[in-house]
Amino acid sequence: MVKKVVLGIDIGGTYTKIGLVTKKGGILDKVVFKTEAQKPFSNFMGKLKVEVETLVLRSASDIQILHIGVGAPNANPNTGNIENPPNLKWGLATPIKKIMEQVFELPVVLANDANAAALGEMLYGAAQGMKNFVALTLGTGLGSGIIVNGQLLIGEHGAAGELGHVNVDRQGRNCNCGLQGCLETYASVTGIKRTVFELMATMREASPLRSLSFDEMTGTAISNAAINGDAIALKAFEMTGEILGSKMADTVAHLDPEAFILSGGLSKAGKILLNPIKNGMEHHLFNVYKDKVKVLLSTATSSDAVLGPAALAWLEFKNTKTA
Amino acid sequence: MVKKVVLGIDIGGTYTKIGLVTKKGGILDKVVFKTEAQKPFSNFMGKLKVEVETLVLRSASDIQILHIGVGAPNANPNTGNIENPPNLKWGLATPIKKIMEQVFELPVVLANDANAAALGEMLYGAAQGMKNFVALTLGTGLGSGIIVNGQLLIGEHGAAGELGHVNVDRQGRNCNCGLQGCLETYASVTGIKRTVFELMATMREASPLRSLSFDEMTGTAISNAAINGDAIALKAFEMTGEILGSKMADTVAHLDPEAFILSGGLSKAGKILLNPIKNGMEHHLFNVYKDKVKVLLSTATSSDAVLGPAALAWLEFKNTKTA
Numbered sequence: 001m002v003k004k005v006v007l008g009i010d011i012g013g014t015y016t017k018i019g020l021v022t023k024k025g026g027i028l029d030k031v032v033f034k035t036e037a038q039k040p041f042s043n044f045m046g047k048l049k050v051e052v053e054t055l056v057l058r059s060a061s062d063i064q065i066l067h068i069g070v071g072a073p074n075a076n077p078n079t080g081n082i083e084n085p086p087n088l089k090w091g092l093a094t095p096i097k098k099i100m101e102q103v104f105e106l107p108v109v110l111a112n113d114a115n116a117a118a119l120g121e122m123l124y125g126a127a128q129g130m131k132n133f134v135a136l137t138l139g140t141g142l143g144s145g146i147i148v149n150g151q152l153l154i155g156e157h158g159a160a161g162e163l164g165h166v167n168v169d170r171q172g173r174n175c176n177c178g179l180q181g182c183l184e185t186y187a188s189v190t191g192i193k194r195t196v197f198e199l200m201a202t203m204r205e206a207s208p209l210r211s212l213s214f215d216e217m218t219g220t221a222i223s224n225a226a227i228n229g230d231a232i233a234l235k236a237f238e239m240t241g242e243i244l245g246s247k248m249a250d251t252v253a254h255l256d257p258e259a260f261i262l263s264g265g266l267s268k269a270g271k272i273l274l275n276p277i278k279n280g281m282e283h284h285l286f287n288v289y290k291d292k293v294k295v296l297l298s299t300a301t302s303s304d305a306v307l308g309p310a311a312l313a314w315l316e317f318k319n320t321k322t323a
Numbered sequence: 324m325v326k327k328v329v330l331g332i333d334i335g336g337t338y339t340k341i342g343l344v345t346k347k348g349g350i351l352d353k354v355v356f357k358t359e360a361q362k363p364f365s366n367f368m369g370k371l372k373v374e375v376e377t378l379v380l381r382s383a384s385d386i387q388i389l390h391i392g393v394g395a396p397n398a399n400p401n402t403g404n405i406e407n408p409p410n411l412k413w414g415l416a417t418p419i420k421k422i423m424e425q426v427f428e429l430p431v432v433l434a435n436d437a438n439a440a441a442l443g444e445m446l447y448g449a450a451q452g453m454k455n456f457v458a459l460t461l462g463t464g465l466g467s468g469i470i471v472n473g474q475l476l477i478g479e480h481g482a483a484g485e486l487g488h489v490n491v492d493r494q495g496r497n498c499n500c501g502l503q504g505c506l507e508t509y510a511s512v513t514g515i516k517r518t519v520f521e522l523m524a525t526m527r528e529a530s531p532l533r534s535l536s537f538d539e540m541t542g543t544a545i546s547n548a549a550i551n552g553d554a555i556a557l558k559a560f561e562m563t564g565e566i567l568g569s570k571m572a573d574t575v576a577h578l579d580p581e582a583f584i585l586s587g588g589l590s591k592a593g594k595i596l597l598n599p600i601k602n603g604m605e606h607h608l609f610n611v612y613k614d615k616v617k618v619l620l621s622t623a624t625s626s627d628a629v630l631g632p633a634a635l636a637w638l639e640f641k642n643t644k645t646a
Contacts, residue, residue, distance in 0.1 A: 074611075083611075132479040146577065148471055155579025156455040157615055162576045165609035167569065177609055246490065253485045254469065254577050256478025286488035286500055288397075288406075292480055 002062045003028065006317065007052065007106075008310030010113065011072040013037050013087030013140075016044075018051060020063060021310035025124035028063070029055055030306060041090040041099075049103055067320075068100060068108045069313025071116030071305075078158030080110055086176060109316035113137075115152055115161060116308035117301040118145025121261045123311040125300025133259045134251060135298065136163065136244075138266035141176075142184035142191075146255065164188070166247055187244035189219035189265045195236045196222055205231040223269045237269060238276045245280020252281070252289045263298035270297065325385045326351065329640065330375065330429075331633030333436065334395040336360050336410030336463075339367070341374060343386060344633035348447035351386070352378055353629060364413040364422075372426055390643075391423060391431045392636025394439030394628075401481030403433055409499060432639035436460075438475055438484060439631035440624040441468025444584045446634040448623025456582045457574060458621065459486065459567075461589035464499075465507035465514075469578065487511070489570055510567035512542035512588045518559045519545055528554040546592045560592060561599045568603020575604070575612045586621035593620065 005020040005028060012035060019030035031051045036043060056063065074085035080097030082090060100108045111119070118135035121127040127135070131150040137143035142164035146153040153160045164184035165177055172181025173194060185191050196209055196217065207230050212221060225233035248260055266273060278295050285293070300307045328343040328351060335358060342353035354374045359366060379386065397408035403420030405413060423431045434442070441458035444450040450458070454473040460466035465487035469476040476483045487507035488500055495504025496517060508514050519532055519540065530553050535544060548556035571583055589596060601618050608616070623630045 148476060149474070151472070153471060153578070156581040157579055157612070159611045160577065160579035162579075162609050162611070165576050166573045167607060170569070170607075179607065179609065182609075246493070250489045250573065251577065253488050254483065254574065255476070256480055256483035256485075258479040284490060284493075284502065286485050286502065286505075288482045288485070289480070 002064050004064050004066055006310050006313035007065050007068045008306035008308070008313060009048070009068065009070045010116070010305040010309050011035060011070065011088075012113070012305075013073065016048070017305050018048070018055065019304065019306035019310065020055060020059070020065070021306060021314075023314055025300070025307060025310070027304060027306065029059060030304070031055055035088070037088045037090075041094050041096075044090075045099060045103060052104065065106055067313040067317040068104060068106050069116065069309035069311070069316065070096065070100065070108060070110045071113040071309040071312065072096065072110070073113055075110045075112050076158040077109070077111050077154055107316070107320065109312055111152065111309070111312050112143070112145070112161070113308070114143025115145040116312045117143070117263060117298075117305075118147050118261070118308075119152060119311040119315060120300045120308035121263075121298055122147055122150075123300075123314065124307050126261045126296045126298050127259065130258050132255065132257045133261060134163075134255065134257050135261045135263065135301075137264040137301075138188050138262060139264035140188060140190055142188045143264075148255065163247070163251065166250070168243055168247065183244070183247050187240055187247070187266070192219065192222055192236050192240045192266060193217050195239055196232060199232045199235055203232055203235065207232040209233060219265045219268075223272070226269060226272050234272070237272050240266070241273055241276025242280040245277040245282075246284045248277070248281045248295075249284035249286075249289075252293055253286055256289065257293060259294035259296055261296050261298050263301045267297055267302070325387050327387050327389055329633050329636035330388050330391045331629035331631070331636060332371070332391065332393045333439070333628040333632050334358060334393065334411070335436070335628075336396070336408075339371070340628050341371070341378065342627065342629035342633065343378060343382070343388070344629060344637075346637055348623070348630060348633070350627060350629065352382060353627070354378055358411070360411040360413075364417050364419075367413075368422060368426060375427065388429055390636040390640040391427060391429050392439065392632035392634070392639065393419065393423065393431060393433045394436040394632040394635065395419065395433070396436055398433045398435050399481040400432070400434050400477055430639070430643065432635055434475065434632070434635050435466070435468070435484070436631070437466025438468040439635045440466070440586060440621075440628070441470050441584070441631075442475060442634040442638060443623045443631035444586075444621055445470055445473075446623070446637065447630050449584045449619045449621050450582065453581050455578065455580045456584060457486075457578065457580050458584045458586065458624075460587040460624075461511050461585060462587035463511060463513055465511045466587075471578065486570070486574065489573070491566055491570065506567070506570050510563055510570070510589070515542065515545055515559050515563045515589060516540050518562055519555060522555045522558055526555055526558065530555040532556060542588045542591075546595070549592060549595050557595070560595045563589075564596055564599025565603040568600040568605075569607045571600070571604045571618075572607035572609075572612075575616055576609055579612065580616060582617035582619055584619050584621050586624045590620055590625070
């Protein structure tokens with residue numbers, strides 16, 4: 001019997017992950033390869049083609065790929081382009097949907113990586129059964145995907161859900177985007193690292209973090225220090241959670257969601273991050289929302305990044321079939 | 324020939340407006356009466372019944388009311404209740420949908436007043452043809468209605484779009500809701516009045532506004548002073564616009580809308596308010612949104628408040644017919 005699957009492709013600044021995924025979210029097989037983001041897009045497409053062919057050839061059973069779903073930074077579903085992302089040196093606009101459809105002779109659906117992740121949580125993860133929620137990816141930056149009425153919020157220009165650039169402090173930290181005080185300069189792996197360096201200046205406590213340079217410091221080092229009771233690391237998580245929670249209260253005043261789903265490196269700290277987030281959010285919530293909004297850790301996208309693009313592909317396949 | 328209409332009911336803290344409205348937004352007839360919000364809800368319903376009967380009886384042509392649409396403060400479409408609004412002393416939860424359906428023997432659809440206003444703009448006003456926009460009502464408070472993909476954003480608990488309670492300053496002005504620094508304490512008629520009083524303390528310029536007490540000061544007095552070049556009033560509009568614009572930039576980072584539509588007392592100042600709003604918004608926008616989002620004055624809801632609830636009724640009538 002032929003197994004029907006979609007091909008999920010998650011393009012990151014360092015690695016690209018591809019996988020063959022069944023409707024129920026089973027990953028039949030997958031491959032991870034280096035994106036080589038500094039080389040031209042044609043180099044990437046060449047590698048991708050080889051890897052996809054390998055996946056299909058080595059498949060134990062007969063498979064039929066119904067649809068391809070692609071999650072990538074700065075991907076615009078309205079244009080089908082990847083638009084000048086800081087981590088991929090592919091230029092102002094890469095018509096990735098069009099090119100992939102020509103190469104693979106299959107329909108391709110494209111979304112911003114964090115938006116695809118939200119769909120992954122809805123179909124296969126912590127947001128199963130939910131119709132209104134916000135997925136936050138706390139990695140190098142802060143990505144977000146908003147689900148409203150069971151559908152991805154795309155926006156008029158294909159760019160809804162950039163919560164990393166909501167403002168925390170007009171006189172605050174410089175952001176890569178040119179603005180000052182964007183949320184992702186506080187609530188991300190990079191953000192908490194900046195906070196740790198502020199705290200090493202203001203606090204006096206000894207800490208293993210003091211032996212690391214800015215370049216050496218990682219999110220994992222900060223999480224481990226916090227788990228071991230380090231005062232600076234714990235304070236950094238407390239401040240990060242409070243700031244993120246207070247901004248999530250503003251997001252609730254927009255969207256009135258059922259839940260936030262957190263993924264990405266920073267979320268691996270678990271309750272050390274969740275507790276100050278919940279406190280920060282509840283403290284600043286408008287009264288009609290109090291005690292109504294859940295804050296959960298992701299399950300699907302944290303287990304495998306291809307589940308986001310795969311969910312995107314399955315939803316699009318269903319839409320085109322019924323249309 | 325029988326004319327098919329809906330009955331639009333806009334319930335305000337002071338006045339209730341009702342009107343018979345055709346599909347194209349023509350108002351056949353209307354009545355305004357005092358809400359008497361301090362008396363029990365049964366008193367209001369008694370008056371409403373008399374006024375509706377009067378409207379129907381005095382109608383020149385035969386009319387058929389297809390649906391009733393109600394816009395009211397703190398109205399929850401999920402429950403059909405008006406839930407403890409500060410300006411209506413009707414208690415914690417008034418089951419207005421259920422009661423009206425019994426009294427009028429017609430289907431009733433309920434929405435928050437600012438949400439209904441957004442639908443009015445979409446069907447009959449400045450947002451005709453738009454699918455993604457945000458309507459802001461700058462009156463005593465700041466109300467908002469969000470349209471996504473041509474539909475009202477309701478949220479999980481029926482309470483999406485409370486942008487009046489997005490935070491400007493955690494150490495800022497006390498809000499009626501118990502929080503500090505909510506947007507509506509700055510960007511509303513009451514908000515600009517508070518700003519004028521701050522400015523009269525910090526600035527030295529003479530101003531006709533200095534002859535008015537806090538209780539006497541109105542939005543109209545401030546607008547008129549600004550139109551006449553008063554330095555304090557102009558500075559107040561500049562500050563109000565800058566604050567509102569900067570928060571609208573955060574809203575754009577959530578929703579990526581085509582436009583904001585402004586209505587309410589404060590919006591009557593026109594360009595004196597619009598220019599600093601646009602500057603404030605553009606200055607703080609994340610780069611992918613720059614020069615893409617319009618800021619417009621409302622046309623429908625500013626001309627007649629019943630057009631909001633009437634649009635709500637027509638949309639619901641269409642939905643129930645096709646369902």
